[in-house]
Amino acid sequence: MVDFQSVLNGIGITATKATDRGRIASYIPELEKIDLQKFGIHLINIKQHSFSSGDSDERFSIQSISKVFTLSMALGLIGEKLWERVDVEPSGDPFNHLSLLEMENGIPRNPLINPGAIVVADILVSILDNPKDDFLAFIRNLADDDSINYDEEVAQSEKMTGYRNYAAANLLKSYKNLTNDVDSVLDFYFHQCSISMSCAQLANAFYMFINNGNCRRNNTQLSKGQVKRINALMLTCGFYDEAGEFAFEVGLPGKSGVGGGIVALLPNEFCVATWSPGLNEKGNSKLGMLALERLTTQTELSIF
Numbered sequence: 225m226v227d228f229q230s231v232l233n234g235i236g237i238t239a240t241k242a243t244d245r246g247r248i249a250s251y252i253p254e255l256e257k258i259d260l261q262k263f264g265i266h267l268i269n270i271k272q273h274s275f276s277s278g279d280s281d282e283r284f285s286i287q288s289i290s291k292v293f294t295l296s297m298a299l300g301l302i303g304e305k306l307w308e309r310v311d312v313e314p315s316g317d318p319f320n321h322l323s324l325l326e327m328e329n330g331i332p333r334n335p336l337i338n339p340g341a342i343v344v345a346d347i348l349v350s351i352l353d354n355p356k357d358d359f360l361a362f363i364r365n366l367a368d369d370d371s372i373n374y375d376e377e378v379a380q381s382e383k384m385t386g387y388r389n390y391a392a393a394n395l396l397k398s399y400k401n402l403t404n405d406v407d408s409v410l411d412f413y414f415h416q417c418s419i420s421m422s423c424a425q426l427a428n429a430f431y432m433f434i435n436n437g438n439c440r441r442n443n444t445q446l447s448k449g450q451v452k453r454i455n456a457l458m459l460t461c462g463f464y465d466e467a468g469e470f471a472f473e474v475g476l477p478g479k480s481g482v483g484g485g486i487v488a489l490l491p492n493e494f495c496v497a498t499w500s501p502g503l504n505e506k507g508n509s510k511l512g513m514l515a516l517e518r519l520t521t522q523t524e525l526s527i528f
């Protein structure tokens with residue numbers, strides 16, 4: 225059996241010594257306050273044994289990782305109809321890019337870039353009685369942890385500076401691919417991105433993607449087929465215009481966020497979350513990517 229703990233210990237030591245740690249996202253002012261030295265990693269295997277190193281219990285802003293949770297919830301609620309409003313192709317573009325949206329008549333390339341996630345947020349705002357409460361309850365159930373919450377300061381901070389997301393939502397509205405008004409959809413979107421979770425909580429919440437759609441509380445959230453499709457989207461679209469590089473270096477489906485988190489997984493084997501707030505030029509955590517490359521290289525475990 226693979227000795228995950230000693231691999232994570234080695235990764236933690238290397239990360240502590242790293243001098244080139246990337247840059248913290250500054251376009252959301254509240255995120256700039258985070259200490260660049262932070263690093264955490266947490267892995268849970270299919271038998272629910274956990275392994276960790278560093279700041280794996282410290283909560284951070286999950287940002288775009290939340291797009292996987294909203295997609296899961298929306299797909300569970302409306303099924304295949306979702307694909308009438310958002311496509312499933314990699315964009316090869318940064319997460320907040322807008323020109324493709326205009327060229328493709330308001331149908332976002334995939335649900336993991338911002339315009340796609342805003343359409344998914346619109347679907348949830350339409351269906352749920354209390355969108356923010358219901359979505360939080362969904363994540364708490366997945367993670368088996370009722371202490372998970374929104375970070376109001378991060379949500380407000382992004383609301384003040386989210387010009388490109390307002391532009392995306394208005395463009396979607398002009399193409400009639402947004403049912404609710406722009407402000408209420410973006411209020412939900414900024415809140416979903418603001419959720420604070422630790423590496424341990426994220427790895428636990430992603431457990432259902434390695435366990436055929438059954439989460440840790442042992443209730444089924446998604447069908448096997450839906451999990452297959454979300455994992456495929458994470459592989460092809462989870463890292464924006466660096467999805468190819470992540471598949472090449474790491475070889476796992478996964479999702480990053482500008483808070484510096486990354487979650488990646490090997491179906492039926494393990495899921496792992498890393499956090500290091502410094503980003504590379506594509507907006508993905510610099511040390512997180514290096515850590516995951518090392519994990520899959522040393523353990524020789526990847527989907528390939």
Ligand code: GLN
Nearest residue numbers: 287288319338417481482
């Ligand atoms: N809330 C961020 C935004 O919309 C999420 C981006 C990300 O994590 N890549 O800009």
